[in-house]
Amino acid sequence: MSAAGRLYAAGGVLLAVMPLAMVLANRSSPLICGLAALAFLAGRWAEDAAALRRHLLGPLRTPLAGAALAFLAWALISLAWSPFPAASLRVLGEFLPTLLAAYLLACLAPGRIPAFAPRLGAIAVGLAGLLIAIDLASDLALERALGRRIAAFVHNRPALTLDLVAGPLALVLWKGSARGLAAAVLGFAALGVLRSISGAAQLGLLAGAAMAALARMLPLRVGLGLAGLGLGLAVALAPVEGDLLARAMPEAAHERLVQSSSRARVAIARSFGAAVAADPWRGAGFGTSARFAETPVAETVPPEMRVLLGVGHPHNSFLQIWAELGLPGALFAALTLMLMLARIARLTQPDRATALGLVACAAAIAFVEHNGWAAWWTAGLGAAITWMRAASPADANERSERDGPA
Numbered sequence: 001m002s003a004a005g006r007l008y009a010a011g012g013v014l015l016a017v018m019p020l021a022m023v024l025a026n027r028s029s030p031l032i033c034g035l036a037a038l039a040f041l042a043g044r045w046a047e048d049a050a051a052l053r054r055h056l057l058g059p060l061r062t063p064l065a066g067a068a069l070a071f072l073a074w075a076l077i078s079l080a081w082s083p084f085p086a087a088s089l090r091v092l093g094e095f096l097p098t099l100l101a102a103y104l105l106a107c108l109a110p111g112r113i114p115a116f117a118p119r120l121g122a123i124a125v126g127l128a129g130l131l132i133a134i135d136l137a138s139d140l141a142l143e144r145a146l147g148r149r150i151a152a153f154v155h156n157r158p159a160l161t162l163d164l165v166a167g168p169l170a171l172v173l174w175k176g177s178a179r180g181l182a183a184a185v186l187g188f189a190a191l192g193v194l195r196s197i198s199g200a201a202q203l204g205l206l207a208g209a210a211m212a213a214l215a216r217m218l219p220l221r222v223g224l225g226l227a228g229l230g231l232g233l234a235v236a237l238a239p240v241e242g243d244l245l246a247r248a249m250p251e252a253a254h255e256r257l258v259q260s261s262s263r264a265r266v267a268i269a270r271s272f273g274a275a276v277a278a279d280p281w282r283g284a285g286f287g288t289s290a291r292f293a294e295t296p297v298a299e300t301v302p303p304e305m306r307v308l309l310g311v312g313h314p315h316n317s318f319l320q321i322w323a324e325l326g327l328p329g330a331l332f333a334a335l336t337l338m339l340m341l342a343r344i345a346r347l348t349q350p351d352r353a354t355a356l357g358l359v360a361c362a363a364a365i366a367f368v369e370h371n372g373w374a375a376w377w378t379a380g381l382g383a384a385i386t387w388m389r390a391a392s393p394a395d396a397n398e399r400s401e402r403d404g405p406a
Contacts (some may be wrong), residue, residue, distance in 0.1 A: 004047040011039030011109060012117030018383050019165055019189075020124040022158040023131045024146075026376070029161060030098045033379035037104035044108050055107055064339040071332035075286040078325055082285025083295050091287030091373050098375040102382020110389040118172045121387075122181040125166060128158060129192030136195055152197045159196035160369070161380040162189040163204040163361050167212065168387035171354045175391055200369035208361030215353035220345065227356050228341050234367055235334045238318035239276040242269030265315050265368070271305045272314040276322045283326035287373065289313040292323065317372030351391060358384055 001009070014036035021028045044052050059065055075092075082088040132155045135142040140150050148154065166189035173182035193201045215223040237244065275284075275292065278300040288295055293310035301309065314320050321329045344355045362381060366372065 002046075004043040005114075007039045007043035007046065008112045009114050011036045011043065011105075011112075012114040013120065014039065015105070015109065015113065015383060015386060016117045016121035017124045018379070019121075019128040019158065019161050020131075022161045022376075022380075023128045023155070026154055026157040029157075029379035029383070030094075030101070030375035033098060033105060033382050034101040036109070037101040040108040040112060041104055043112060056104070059107060064336065064343055067332060067336040067339050071329065071336055074325060074328050074332055078283060078285045078329075081282065082288055084285075084288055084291050087291055088285055088287035091290075094375045095373040095378060098378040098382075102378055102385070105382050106385045106389060109386045110392070113386075113390050115176075118169060118176060118387075118390075119178065119181060121165075121169050122173060122178075122185050125162060125169065125185045126188040128162060129188035129190075129195075132158060132162075132192035133195040136197075155192075155196045156198040156201065157376055159193045159198045159201040160204065160365060160377070161383075162192050163201050163208065163365065164358065164380045164384040165387060166190075167208060167354050167357050167361070168384050168391060171350065171391040172387055174350070198369075200365045203368060204361040204365040207364035208357040211360030212353045212357030215356040216349065220352075223352075223356060224341055224345055227344075227359060228338060230360065231337045231341070231363055232334065234318050234363055235321075235330055235337070238316060238330075238367075239273045239280070239322050241316060241319060242266050242271070242273045268308045268311055268315055269319060271301065271308040272316075272319050272323050274301045274305045275309060276319070276326075279326070280322070281326050281328075283322065283324045283329060286324055288324055289320055289371065313371040315369060317366035320372045347392070351388075354391070355388055358388060 014032050018029055018032050018036075021032055041052075044055060060069070079085060079088050079092075131142060136152060136155065140152065140154075143150050143154060166185055170182040170185040173179070173185060190205060193205045196202075211223075211227065214226065218226075272292070275295075275297050279297040284292060284295040284297055290312050292298060293306060298306055298309050314323060318330075318333070321333050325332075340359070344352055344359070347355055362384075371377075
């Protein structure tokens with residue numbers, strides 16, 4: 001085996017085992033994503049160093065990349081008025097390297113992932129789903145054996161990672177005539193997600209499966225229209241989410257969702273929405289959510305709404321963008337999402353349905369969960385997009401190298 005082949009094999013193994021590694025160490029995906037990206041980068045360099053620049057820079061010339069780069073530029077500009085520049089830089093230092101690794105992986109791995117890697121990925125997903133289910137059923141025996149924190153939520157991040165990678169990986173296996181393994185990937189991923197206590201993961205599974213099914217059945221424009229409407233509303237309504245839910249959700253719904261802390265989430269969304277209303281134009285600055293209660297805009301929020309600004313983040317990535325980056329950040333994010341859908345529209349079935357399912361899954365999770373700049377989330381998305389692009393035929397991969405990751 002050539003040096004490039006060995007590097008691709010190492011990168012393929014790392015990409016494949018990410019879901020299982022997340023069960024064993026639920027902060028491991030950024031490191032795995034970075035190492036896999038370096039392996040594929042070194043492999044491409046060893047294979048054809050002259051072409052590497054084209055593979056990396058070509059995708060940046062597209063409208064989609066332009067919108068994404070404008071969003072990142074605005075995030076960097078917002079550091080100028082961040083009241084906590086050191087905290088903002090710490091968040092940026094976690095987010096940007098993982099984002100770069102995810103970009104490298106999505107650009108360089110498709111077309112070079114070894115044939116054994118998808119099957120290894122199926123084994124990893126199967127073991128991950130089983131371990132989550134067994135560990136939770138055994139009162140976290142695995143966590144006790146590893147000497148780690150005994151809390152059921154330790155499996156939330158692995159479950160969310162399963163949500164992201166299962167569909168694209170199953171598509172790769174399905175198109176590789178391993179249909180039994182493709183079904184097993186979906187089944188074991190669903191087992192881990194449904195057995196976990198993560199309401200966000202379960203919502204993502206439901207949204208992703210529903211969108212993928214609708215995209216298969218409905219005409220192209222209708223399926224894309226539904227996805228675009230959902231994403232547009234997620235961005236546009238984020239600042240008023242808390243008020244809308246406070247009026248619309250009956251008490252019975254809160255009782256059924258007591259494990260998901262729905263009342264607290266609504267109150268948090270109302271507090272951050274009030275902060276956005278007080279200063280909608282530029283936001284408090286990138287990475288300020290962790291100390292949002294101490295920002296100048298927080299002082300303008302009524303005292304009874306101010307307490308929940310100290311929870312760490314809004315539990316809604318779209319609302320986090322509004323709170324930290326204001327209207328320009330929201331507009332750049334919306335533009336990026338719409339251009340992403342335009343890119344997905346060029347795919348053929350079943351790739352398009354799977355891609356839209358991934359979008360719906362990620363958007364549903366982002367609407368109710370986690371810090372949007374978290375490295376583990378960025379790494380999981382990078383792995384999912386990499387598998388998604390790997391499922392395309394060789395000619396589509398070559399086109400993608402010019403046009404950029406979907």
